[in-house]
Amino acid sequence: GQQLNQSPQSMFIQEGEDVSMNCTSSSIFNTWLWYKQDPGEGPVLLIALYKAGELTSNGRLTAQFGITRKDSFLNISASIPSDVGIYFCAGQTTDSWGKLQFGAGTQVVVTP
Amino acid sequence: ETGVTQSPTHLIKTRGQQVTLRCSSQSGHNTVSWYQQALGQGPQFIFQYYREEENGRGNFPPRFSGLQFPNYSSELNVNALELDDSALYLCASSPGGEGAVEKLFFGSGTQLSVL
Numbered sequence: 074g075q076q077l078n079q080s081p082q083s084m085f086i087q088e089g090e091d092v093s094m095n096c097t098s099s100s101i102f103n104t105w106l107w108y109k110q111d112p113g114e115g116p117v118l119l120i121a122l123y124k125a126g127e128l129t130s131n132g133r134l135t136a137q138f139g140i141t142r143k144d145s146f147l148n149i150s151a152s153i154p155s156d157v158g159i160y161f162c163a164g165q166t167t168d169s170w171g172k173l174q175f176g177a178g179t180q181v182v183v184t185p
Numbered sequence: 186e187t188g189v190t191q192s193p194t195h196l197i198k199t200r201g202q203q204v205t206l207r208c209s210s211q212s213g214h215n216t217v218s219w220y221q222q223a224l225g226q227g228p229q230f231i232f233q234y235y236r237e238e239e240n241g242r243g244n245f246p247p248r249f250s251g252l253q254f255p256n257y258s259s260e261l262n263v264n265a266l267e268l269d270d271s272a273l274y275l276c277a278s279s280p281g282g283e284g285a286v287e288k289l290f291f292g293s294g295t296q297l298s299v300l
Contacts, residue, residue, distance in 0.1 A: 114294075115294055116291050119200070121287035172230045172233065
């Protein structure tokens with residue numbers, strides 16, 4: 074089953090609002106990744122994080138690798154309608170190279 | 186440059202049957218991973234193939250097996266299908282051997298329904 078706890082499960086926000094979601098793990102990860110999945114498609118990588126404390130941006134998206142290496146956060150600023158979708162966190166541990174563990178996802182709905 | 190392509194896109198099988206899903210990796214990628222995504226869940230790692238050998242396996246029974254071919258394309262085979270095998274099966278390719286998870290590119294998946 075899932076080893077990552079991702080929250081919230083869903084978010085209903087108005088266009089222009091900021092969105093925040095997070096993931097926590099019982100294991101220490103050496104890599105954190107954030108993906109977006111649209112209906113009928115596979116996940117698409119948004120941001121990759123490699124070091125504890127790292128803060129990385131990709132346009133309106135900002136993600137952070139937690140200091141404990143057991144959590145990560147994703148923020149979306151000034152949301153727009155195309156931000157609708159399911160966002161997944163994923164992590165890789167040092168003893169499972171190439172194998173990703175995914176959270177259960179955060180469903181984001183943006184209303185005009 | 187073509188992306189990761191999977192076939193078929195949808196498949197309906199009955200319990201006890203066998204199924205083969207196919208994946209063509211992105212050009213230049215020699216590593217293929219398979220994931221199972223149940224409805225409302227995140228993808229779960231099934232296994233990874235590198236240079237035609239299984240290179241890591243998740244918590245799936247032996248009736249889930251795979252192959253990688255010299256052109257790096259791959260197949261996922263599931264025997265004795267169970268109702269709980271109904272899911273979206275995602276293939277992902279990457280250019281490296283171990284690691285390089287940030288370079289994983291996912292296909293659109295095969296939606297398998299087991300009745």
